[in-house]
Amino acid sequence: MSPLYGLQLIFNKYTISSILWLGLAFSAFAQKDSIILKQEISQLRTTWETYKSYAEYPQWGTDIQKVETLFGGTLRNNDAYLYENDVHRAKAAMYHSDPGLSMNASFLQNFTPSLNEDDDNLIYQRRLQAGLNWDVLGNGFFENRAQEQMELNSIRINEYLSSGESKEKSYSVNWNTIIYIFNKAKLEVLQQRRDLLNELSIEAERLHLSRYLSREDYIRVLSRKAEIEGLTRVYEDYNLQFGSGSDTLKIQAADLPLLDIRYASVFYGLDSSSRDSISNLYLENLQLQYRFMNDLRLSTFLRYNYYDLIVPGNRSFFSLGVNFSMPIPFRMNQRNELIEARAKESMYILSQKFEGKQKELLNECYEYRYKLKQYISFHQKFILYQELLRKMNATLRLDPLRFNPIEGLTLLDDMLAVKMELLDIRQSLYLKLLRIYTMSGRNKTEEIAQSFDIPNYFDLDAMTEKSVYIWSTVLAKKSVEFVAEYIRYNKFDKVVISLNRDEENTRKIRELITLIPEVDVHLMIGDNQFIQKNPAEELAFLLKNFTDSTIKGIHLDVEPHTFPDWDSKKESYLQSYQAMLLQTGNYCKEHHWELSVSVPLHYPEENMKSIFSLCDKVYFMAYENIKPEYIERKIAPYSALKDKIVVALRTKDFGTKSAMEKYMIDMYHKNNYDQFAIHDLGGLIEMDERNLR
Structure with missing residues (x-):
């Protein structure tokens, strides 16, 4: 089953539940006690906002010396x-x-x-x-x-x-130490699940007593709590019995890297x-x-x-x-x-x-690789859950009545359960690796193992830098809080926000900047007449309410090729365009800002080289004709300047967000372009709304 198909199955499950929830909400609101139900739903949504941060992907270290300390720190002489x-x-x-x-x-x-x-x-x-x-x-x-x-x-x-x-004699000690370290991490996740389910069970009980939640669904919530209590006792009892001295290494499960074995080195040793x-x-x-x-x-x-x-x-x-x-x-x-x-x-x-020993090592190596395959599967499952979480959060922002907080909280608990599975598998991997290390003739872990990077075709954010255009119409229609939340959940590294002379537009931009301090903000001039103005004077007026430190750069979306007389005055316009870039660039240097521009794919090569020399980033507007070979051919002459190239894509050229992301990933793998811009946030919101419908 493909990951996308798996995502569809999971999403269908929660979509059906959301439809049922929507019917419940509308029917309940018609009853006398709808106020009580509204209060319960509001509390559940508050709980959702509190605990959704638990959905972060579990991290692992990169320093293999931590493994050397773990395996070699307790060696005993025979x-x-x-x-x-x-x-x-x-x-x-x-x-x-x-x-x-x-x-x-x-x-x-x-x-x-x-x-x-x-x-x-x-x-x-x-x-x-x-x-x-x-x-x-x-x-x-x-x-x-x-x-x-x-x-x-x-x-x-x-x-x-x-x-x-000597390694054999230390084997049991190291075995217990590994289990102790991972048990500590599991107990932390179990505590998160306990906190989440305690809140959920309180609200679920009230909804059940008010006949808004079936007994079966209520029992499912209680069953999750019982499972957590049982697991907690198991891990706590083990750590209480075998934990003395295990903390002296000062190693956490998150410090230990994900490793793959070196087959040849294991048996050669x-x-x-x-x-x-x-x-x-x-x-x-x-x-x-x-x-x-x-x-x-x-x-x-x-x-x-x-x-x-x-x-x-x-x-x-x-x-x-x-x-x-x-x-x-x-x-x-x-x-x-x-x-x-x-x-x-x-x-x-x-x-x-x-x-x-060889036979046993072969078995251990095979089982290690099998466990590693399991880890990759659960990793992809967690990524699927993250995508579903993003869709649920978008549902909450776009259509709150369709958001089922109970299913949302259940999803969070499912994600924490997957975290537990990932920790269990990593523990098994380290126990297998310990056995391989003990039996091999090698004295260093790095001689039998190497860092392993999970191939993840859903994690576009880790491979690329993403930016998005935000036009003033989006800020006029949507609340600043909604826009900020949408930027965070789509994990944009940079936003390019349209700036004009409207005071309300300026106020909203300043408010948005305060809500997304982790995102680089570039202000965009989208007025084509800017090419005929004095850039320094115009920018000074538009930016009078912004300080140098609040923004990272200026982006010019000035398109002289849209003028009616472009064909006859092409050379003149391009000369004026380059003069505009020179003056704007000097202004940006005074304020320590970057200068970036949006350009079509058809500007002459000699002019493009001049544009590259005047700008920090060049956004190629790859619109309408999105055939990869066409875009590749147009950008190829500037491949030596890859660090300055940003490929801009329109949402209207793709049917779904997944299709657009797959396009970016394919371009990344084929051409090594790792900077993309999406035109625009409004189109992205409409795309999500269509998918939700």
Whole structure:
């Protein structure tokens, strides 16, 4: 279902309700107690005006460092790995300090010494030997160095493993922190819903008791209140139990950006940074443990010998020697097979562990993208509700009897409920992202995630700067308050207001300026005879009631091409037109104002270049022929001056406001024009009135 079709379904629902409300209002006003009903409706409208600001779209941050703080701020070391590494370091130090040296001593006493030449042990009564041995290969210097390297490798293996384990150990803490942060935001929205529904339920009860509201509709209002109370208890209980310490990070849900995952980076970090390194270290340890050199025995010794001989006297001397031994058979093939088998065993265990992580990561990444898709859907739903809210507000201003305040307040509550859904989905996204971060081999969130901008084809205001022409007839027919409200709800960045010599017109403009301080106001001179006057004198007279700071600029809608003799005096008029711009521009510079003009698409290119040089903005009046290729061809010569170009469109050239907005969006995407003006506010009001009918 397309977003526009979805909007139509929702709008039809509220339109039918409004028709029923209109019938109720007219029938009730004919009754004796119509005064009471009027009071209730008035109170409901007051409530609407009070709470409609709750319809603002929920915001999110842009700083990914907030996520780094959230995920990395509570990392805990794995004590088991710390203690195990302490053992490995102690053993490595022990092996390093052992060069393979050893001392030995022996004493031998003969009880029946003999001079028999065949018995060497019996030619002395006693023997004493003391010496120093140095084992070089197996059980000695080189094997100790190998053992030391194995212990150091084990420490490095643990460091690779503990990088994930430390995140795993902090996972539950971070999980609770994320839920706590989003629960706080949900409780704020629930409080807004509670305030809104408390007001609505009071008035709904009175209308129900007065038989102006059905029991079913009244129960629906009460059901919403009950839902809010239940959800509030759930979130408050959770935060009360798990919230201690979670506030220390000073992070709000609105601070956290909307992110998308980097698929390639997630799995690259898992495979290359840990798996290969651990595999190489495991293999190196196996080779050190089972190398052939460990079975070879090579030792040198220095020995002092003392003999107490049978014959008178004794004998003492030093001796130096070498011992060597090796196993038979050599068993080289079996040794290599053992190393290969052990390596396969270790690699299999390791690969199973990482393959399990890969599968889980794939699932988490898929679920993350699915949740992100849900978020986009609810985002568009909220935008649809905002459009419906704008239509309801226009109904209130244009035809108050058609405005159903109960449905309006219900719509506001629906929008707050969508805000809750958006917070729920963002919470799920962050819980998924936490799991991905915990399992991946990456230590920074920015390595596995990036900021995500939601494509929003309804949010024209975020992509463009919109202005609107306001002719004096609109101010004469409509109240200033209505015009100000209409400007705000259409989110115009700038208004171009027609100024003339009428004092009432001037008074209303000054009043309007005070009501829209957030909007840039430019005063428009729409008198074609202005080209034949002294610009400085005329402007000084017209602007005598305005200060330099109250307005931002002057706009000239002077159209010499409408003069009957344009064809014969075209060059003369264009020269006068440029002279007018020069004098008006100098006047504006003195007052620090911008100068802008409205021009047709057919002025000669050489004259247009001069006009661009004299003005801050040029409004191209793209009227009647609104074929995009035609307008593009006419404006293309000035594309280098895009910042000065404003495309002006007429409401009468479009059937609906949606069609006009779609036209602007298409032009924005195709030609990158981002400044538009609507001619004019009166036509826009008529367009909304037609749509309401």
